[in-house]
Amino acid sequence: MLIRRIKTAIPYALLTVITAPIIVSYGWLFMSSFAKRTEGLKPYGFTLSNWRFLWEPLPNMPSIWRITANTLAFALVVTILEVGIAAATGYALSRLHFPGRRGFLSLTLILHAFPSVTLLIAIFYILRLLHLYDTLLGVILVKASLELPLGTWIMKGFFDNVSWDIEMAALIDGCSRFRTWWQVIIPNIRPGIAALSIFAFLSGWSEFLLPYIFLTSFNNWTLSVLIKRLIGDFRFVDYGLLTAVGLFYIIPVLFFFIFTQEYLLNIYTGGVKG
Amino acid sequence: MATEAAIYKAVPRPSLWERIRTSSAPWVFMAPATVMIFLFFFLPVVLTIYISMTNMSVATFGKVVFIGLQNYIRMLKSRWTVKILTNTGFYVLTTLSCFNVGLALILSLLTTHINERVGTLFRTLWLLPRITPSVIYALLWIWVTADAPYGIVNQFLSPFGIEPRNWMNAQPWLVVIMANGFVGASFGMIIFTSAIKSIPEDYIRAAMVDGASTLQRIRYVILPMIRWPILFVLTYQTLSLLTSFEYILLLTDGGPGFYRTEVWALHAYHRALSNYFGNVQFGYGAALAAVLVVIGIIASILYLRVFRFNELVAEPKIEAL
Amino acid sequence: MEVQLENLTKYFGKVLAVDNLNLEIKDGEFVALLGPSGCGKTTTLLMVAGIYKPTKGYVKFNGQAVNHLLPKDRDIGMVFQSYALYPHMTVYENLTFPLKLKKVPAEEMRRKAQRIADMLGIGELMDRKPGQLSGGQQQRVALGRALIKEPKLLLFDEPLSNLDARLRLAMRGEIKRLQMSLGITSIYVTHDQVEAMTMADRIAVLNKGQLQAYAPPEELYDRPRTLFVAGFIGNPPMNLFEMELYQEDDHYKLRHPDLSLAIPDSRKPRRQPSGRRVIVGLRPEDISIGPEGEIESEIYMVEPLGRDDIITCKIGEIKVQTVVDSRLGYRIGDKVRISFNMEKVQLYDPQTELSLLWA
Numbered sequence: 001m002l003i004r005r006i007k008t009a010i011p012y013a014l015l016t017v018i019t020a021p022i023i024v025s026y027g028w029l030f031m032s033s034f035a036k037r038t039e040g041l042k043p044y045g046f047t048l049s050n051w052r053f054l055w056e057p058l059p060n061m062p063s064i065w066r067i068t069a070n071t072l073a074f075a076l077v078v079t080i081l082e083v084g085i086a087a088a089t090g091y092a093l094s095r096l097h098f099p100g101r102r103g104f105l106s107l108t109l110i111l112h113a114f115p116s117v118t119l120l121i122a123i124f125y126i127l128r129l130l131h132l133y134d135t136l137l138g139v140i141l142v143k144a145s146l147e148l149p150l151g152t153w154i155m156k157g158f159f160d161n162v163s164w165d166i167e168m169a170a171l172i173d174g175c176s177r178f179r180t181w182w183q184v185i186i187p188n189i190r191p192g193i194a195a196l197s198i199f200a201f202l203s204g205w206s207e208f209l210l211p212y213i214f215l216t217s218f219n220n221w222t223l224s225v226l227i228k229r230l231i232g233d234f235r236f237v238d239y240g241l242l243t244a245v246g247l248f249y250i251i252p253v254l255f256f257f258i259f260t261q262e263y264l265l266n267i268y269t270g271g272v273k274g
Numbered sequence: 275m276a277t278e279a280a281i282y283k284a285v286p287r288p289s290l291w292e293r294i295r296t297s298s299a300p301w302v303f304m305a306p307a308t309v310m311i312f313l314f315f316f317l318p319v320v321l322t323i324y325i326s327m328t329n330m331s332v333a334t335f336g337k338v339v340f341i342g343l344q345n346y347i348r349m350l351k352s353r354w355t356v357k358i359l360t361n362t363g364f365y366v367l368t369t370l371s372c373f374n375v376g377l378a379l380i381l382s383l384l385t386t387h388i389n390e391r392v393g394t395l396f397r398t399l400w401l402l403p404r405i406t407p408s409v410i411y412a413l414l415w416i417w418v419t420a421d422a423p424y425g426i427v428n429q430f431l432s433p434f435g436i437e438p439r440n441w442m443n444a445q446p447w448l449v450v451i452m453a454n455g456f457v458g459a460s461f462g463m464i465i466f467t468s469a470i471k472s473i474p475e476d477y478i479r480a481a482m483v484d485g486a487s488t489l490q491r492i493r494y495v496i497l498p499m500i501r502w503p504i505l506f507v508l509t510y511q512t513l514s515l516l517t518s519f520e521y522i523l524l525l526t527d528g529g530p531g532f533y534r535t536e537v538w539a540l541h542a543y544h545r546a547l548s549n550y551f552g553n554v555q556f557g558y559g560a561a562l563a564a565v566l567v568v569i570g571i572i573a574s575i576l577y578l579r580v581f582r583f584n585e586l587v588a589e590p591k592i593e594a595l
Numbered sequence: 596m597e598v599q600l601e602n603l604t605k606y607f608g609k610v611l612a613v614d615n616l617n618l619e620i621k622d623g624e625f626v627a628l629l630g631p632s633g634c635g636k637t638t639t640l641l642m643v644a645g646i647y648k649p650t651k652g653y654v655k656f657n658g659q660a661v662n663h664l665l666p667k668d669r670d671i672g673m674v675f676q677s678y679a680l681y682p683h684m685t686v687y688e689n690l691t692f693p694l695k696l697k698k699v700p701a702e703e704m705r706r707k708a709q710r711i712a713d714m715l716g717i718g719e720l721m722d723r724k725p726g727q728l729s730g731g732q733q734q735r736v737a738l739g740r741a742l743i744k745e746p747k748l749l750l751f752d753e754p755l756s757n758l759d760a761r762l763r764l765a766m767r768g769e770i771k772r773l774q775m776s777l778g779i780t781s782i783y784v785t786h787d788q789v790e791a792m793t794m795a796d797r798i799a800v801l802n803k804g805q806l807q808a809y810a811p812p813e814e815l816y817d818r819p820r821t822l823f824v825a826g827f828i829g830n831p832p833m834n835l836f837e838m839e840l841y842q843e844d845d846h847y848k849l850r851h852p853d854l855s856l857a858i859p860d861s862r863k864p865r866r867q868p869s870g871r872r873v874i875v876g877l878r879p880e881d882i883s884i885g886p887e888g889e890i891e892s893e894i895y896m897v898e899p900l901g902r903d904d905i906i907t908c909k910i911g912e913i914k915v916q917t918v919v920d921s922r923l924g925y926r927i928g929d930k931v932r933i934s935f936n937m938e939k940v941q942l943y944d945p946q947t948e949l950s951l952l953w954a
Contacts, residue, residue: 011384015396018377022399022456025414028426032417089307095590098300106578111315113510113574115517117539118566121546121559122318122325145314148307164591165679168646171592173740174667174696177299187683206407209520213547227409228524231416239417246410257405589607593648 033243050240054248061226062218064245071222074140074211075204081144082151082200083193089148090155091181095167108156111149120213127214134216143210147203151196158192159185198256205252223249319567326561331554345561354533354541362537365451365522366515373455374511375504378462383492385463386470400463403456412524415453416442446526446535454521458514462507469503470496509580513573517566519543539566596670596747596780597622598643602652605638605804612638614804615652620797623778625771627785627795631827635804636784640750643782645669656748667696669748672741676753678733680725686736687721693744711739714773731762738770742777749774751783755790767794788828792816800824822948825876825941831905833876834915837945840864840873849875853911854890859937864951868944873951876941879905882917884925888932894925908933 036047057063092098093105123142124133132138162185170184171177186193208224215221221229227249230242326345330338349355381400385393403411418426419441428438442449473496481495497504519540522528528536528544536544546559598620605613613635620626628636641647643654645666653660661669672693680689687708694704712718715735725733734754741749754770755763771794774781785791791798792812800807800815800823808815808824819825825833838849838856847858856875858864864873884906895914896907904921907914908931917933919925942951 011388012392015381015384015388018380019396019399021418022402024426025418026402028417029410029414085306085310088303092300092303095592096300096303097590097593098304101300104304107311109578110571110574111311113513113577114315115513115566115570116315117519118517118542118563118570119315119318119322120543121556121563122321123314124547125321125325125556126313126317141310142314145310148310149315152307163677163679165675165677166681167592168641168644168666169673169675169679169740170681170692171646171666172644172669172671172673173693174744176667178302179696181303184681188681190683202405206405208408208524224407224409227413231409231413242413246413250407250410253405253407257402592646 029243029247032239033247035240047240050238050244051248053241053245058230058241061229062221064226064248066219067221067223067226070136070220071205071224074136074143074207074222075201077140078143078147078204078207079197079200081140082147083155083197085144086148086151086155086196087186087193088181089152090157091159091185093152094156094159095185096177108149108152112153114149116146117209120209124214133214134220136215136220139210139214142214143204143207146210147200151200154196155189155192158189158196162188195260198260202253202256319571322560322564322567325556326564328557330556330560331558341557345558348558349561349565357533358536358538358541361533361535362516362539364447365454365535365537366512368447369451369454369458369515370508370511372451374458374462374515375508377455377459378466378507379504381459381463382466382470383496386467387488397460397463397467400460404460408520408524411457412453412521415449415525419449442526443530446530450522450525450535453525454515454518457521458511461511465503465507466500469500473499509573509577513570517570538562542566597657598748598780598782599655599658600639600643600652601655603639603642603649603654604651605635605642605647606650611804613642616801616804616806618799618806618809620780620782623780625774625781625783625794625796627783627791627798628801629785629788629791629798629827630801630807632786634801636786636801637752639801640752640782640784643748644671644673644750670744670746671748671750672744672746673750673752674734674737674741674754676756678725678730678737678757680733680736680740682725684724685721686717686723686725686728689725689736690721690739690743693740697744707743711743714742715739730758731766734758734766738773742773742779746779749779749781751781751785753785754783756785756787763790770794788830792828800827802827818950818953819876819941820950820954822874822943822945822950825943825950829878831879831916831918833878833941834882835874835876835943836913836915837872838875839871840868840942841871849873851911851913853913856935856937856940858940858942861938862940862942862952864942866944866951866954868942868951869946872945874943874945876943877915877935878939879915879917881936881939882908882915882933883936884908884917884919884923884931884933886932888934890933890935892931892933894927894929894931897925897927 033050034046034048035050036044053064089108093101093108127133127138127142130138132141166184166188167180170180175184206224207222208228211220211222211225212228215225227242227245230245327340327342328338329341329344381397385396387393406414421428421438421440425438425441427441432438477495477499478491481491486494517539519537522535522537522540523543526535528534528540533541542559542562544559545562546554546556548554598618600616600618603613603616603618604611616635616639618626628639630636638647642649645654645661645664645668649662653662655661656669681692684692690708690711691704694707699707708721709718712721715738717732717735717739720728720732720736725736728736737754751770755766758766767790783791783795792815795812797809797811798815799809802823807821807827808819810818810820815824815828819828819833822835826835836851838851838854841848841850846860847863849856849858890910892908892910894906895909898905898907899921902921903918904923904925905916906919906925907916910933915933925931943949944951
């Protein structure tokens with residue numbers, strides 16, 4: 001009896017041990033932002049002063065609110081572009097007859113597996129050519145484009161699951177193809193669109209490499225760039241401040257993570273990008 | 275029977291505008307994506323190859339000269355190439371085998387073995403590193419591995435008599451591989467979990483009736499049945515690891531010291547896009563990147579052939595536009 | 596509206612789905628397209644609807660080719676097997692969607708929706724979503740949506756096959772009654788022969804993309820022109836077995852090691868078969884068991900249906916089925932005498948599979 005119990009407990013124990021680093025470090029992140037000082041997992045004294053960046057600008061740094069607004073704008077516009085364009089492209093690839101459809105489908109799949117970070121050097125050059133280097137718009141376009149194959153592929157999957165009968169019925173009832181798409185099909189994949197939107201938003205909100213490489217002026221930064229600079233300046237000085245800024249940055253991420261993880265899980269399984 | 279022309283003449287044809295509107299539908303749907311993919315995928319691929327054959331750098335921006343394969347020859351001759359290649363191979367193979375496939379398998383086997391809801395909870399926790407913004411994730415590792423008295427690792431190890439130290443500097447590879455592995459494991463975990471869950475219960479039951487132990491069930495039933503997902507994760511993640519450098523950039527930036535943890539993709543970035551060396555060499559960086567671009571194209575075409583192609587053969591069921 | 600299908604042909608890639616189909620449907624007629632799954636009946640219907648484009652041939656409405664017209668310009672209504680109601684719209688929105696697209700004024704729209712709803716008995720459901728309705732209710736809404744724009748042609752794609760048996764019976768009558776009172780030309784696709792027989796004015800039987808027969812139900816049953824139709828129509832199916840046909844004193848006769856039969860003059864073959872062997876067909880109701888029977892046989896199997904039993908009799912190698920009152924209580928192994936009503940016999944050429952009597 002006892003042996004059996006131990007046997008069933010083994011997997012739980014194993015999982016707890018290998019998952020411990022994650023639990024501990026995230027717990028510590030939270031704790032540390034309210035502590036005067038921490039040594040390992042031991043906090044010393046409670047304080048709110050780590051959160052002072054919310055009301056006073058940090059030395060040599062732009063206002064946190066300006067940067068937050070940038071990040072929000074970046075994430076939102078990327079989401080709208082990516083989801084909107086993917087919804088159109090995914091529909092065409094899933095549902096329309098046109099020459100080159102198979103070619104486009106293969107291309108989407110290839111690009112979806114293709115490591116886009118290898119293109120950054122050339123993209124840098126293109127952005128300069130288009131006079132979009134060091135502009136939020138430029139980075140937005142790049143981010144939306146690089147995410148497009150994945151988004152399109154996921155969207156196509158959602159469209160594939162809508163019944164053909166409904167679409168035929170709409171055509172017979174008097175819809176054009178545009179109207180069918182907009183008034184009949186899109187309302188039926190709302191959950192899918194919501195999931196992709198959250199995914200796109202989080203991916204935009206968290207993006208580091210693109211803004212870091214393509215945004216140089218101070219006022220164009222996003223939160224990730226700001227924090228990267230803060231790591232450079234404060235790394236060995238003020239852990240509390242860094243944890244507080246970090247926590248501030250990941251609040252929306254954690255929020256969506258807690259409330260919508262099943263949706264996101266579906267996207268991760270549907271669209272595979274490691 | 276009347277001729278075709280005569281038959282059609284009897285019917286009012288839709289107006290030209292109507293015909294354009296209906297037959298152009300697919301192109302309107304496809305246009306935005308086409309432009310964006312052209313601008314930021316197609317053009318960059320071509321440009322990467324082109325730039326790699328020039329001497330383009332900050333110094334030469336105005337007067338770019340075509341220099342053929344000189345950058346590639348320089349790459350072959352560079353004394354750092356071997357070092358960086360070894361680094362890259364070590365990094366990819368270790369992370370892949372220990373974490374992206376190894377740990378992923380362990381996690382999916384364990385979480386499907388136990389109570390469903392607890393299993394889901396653990397899988398959710400393992401998604402945290404993936405979903406955390408990379409700067410914050412890197413920050414966590416920097417703190418965890420920090421020198422005494424701040425670092426958590428030191429706090430845990432000091433009772434065992436291990437000298438406190440900055441682990442990022444002492445064991446950079448260990449930290450880099452673990453940090454990447456903790457993110458990478460969740461990908462395989464998700465894929466394997468859904469594969470394991472879709473194994474028909476009857477096989478497992480049959481094995482149990484035949485008296486197989488848990489480990490034997492895993493070895494003889496589950497693993498053979500998920501070999502395709504394993505192969506998929508293996509190949510897919512190889513390409514991912516080969517080309518990604520974000521976490522390494524944030525954790526060690528290729529250091530400590532000279533090229534200790536510099537991998538190929540990071541090297542290309544350093545050469546072309548960072549001021550680290552004082553001289554930004556687009557041409558040489560592009561040549562380094564072009565190698566990866568070519569590998570990426572070949573690999574993704576291979577995936578297409580091996581894994582997914584049949585899925586997209588289905589034709590639309592409506593022919594009217 | 597009259598509908599003509601001329602040499603209608605559809606390939607999907609290299610697969611031939613509909614093969615040179617010719618069909619004429621009169622104004623106000625109710626025509627069923629009947630056949631096993633994969634016979635091309637739904638493909639044909641979707642070509643009439645304009646969803647598929649014919650590879651060859653024409654779809655004509657009132658004599659005019661409409662091949663190039665979009666579905667929305669064909670003035671048709673369609674009812675689907677899955678009902679295809681828009682899940683995100685209420686019943687009222689579903690019903691009025693076709694009118695909204697035609698920009699019909701709101702007042703008129705409401706009036707028409709009310710009339711249709713009253714006609715179909717769904718007035719109470721107007722504010723519900725399709726997900727909250729039973730299968731039968733969804734079917735009515737789907738029917739209403741097809742009818743509300745007063746189409747010239749109604750298309751049905753197996754509309755009853757997702758309903759349970761009792762509801763199917765009720766809806767069958769209702770659709771037929773509606774169609775007759777409105778007088779709308781209708782094409783009805785089904786794989787259920789009972790549905791086709793009870794509802795249609797004429798039935799077009801399709802197999803492997805080819806038209807097998809096109810006739811009113813009684814004719815289809817009494818005078819099947821092809822072996823396929825003979826075997827497909829009727830339940831239990833017609834008994835079919837091979838015998839040798841020969842002539843003796845101006846009379847036709849059939850023989851087999853286990854059985855010989857005489858063909859009455861009323862069933863004299865109009866054509867010669869390509870070989871000596873023919874396929875003989877007799878419906879179960881034309882075979883009777885009783886002491887006066889001239890053929891000896893043994894009961895091979897009994898399948899009780901409740902009121903009747905299906906009895907399989909063995910005459911040597913030949914097995915035939917008949918239906919008898921179950922109170923007679925036959926059992927497996929019983930030796931019985933049976934007789935064939937040769938006035939109803941069917942003869943088919945095994946090579947061409949065409950009837951020697953009617954084709």
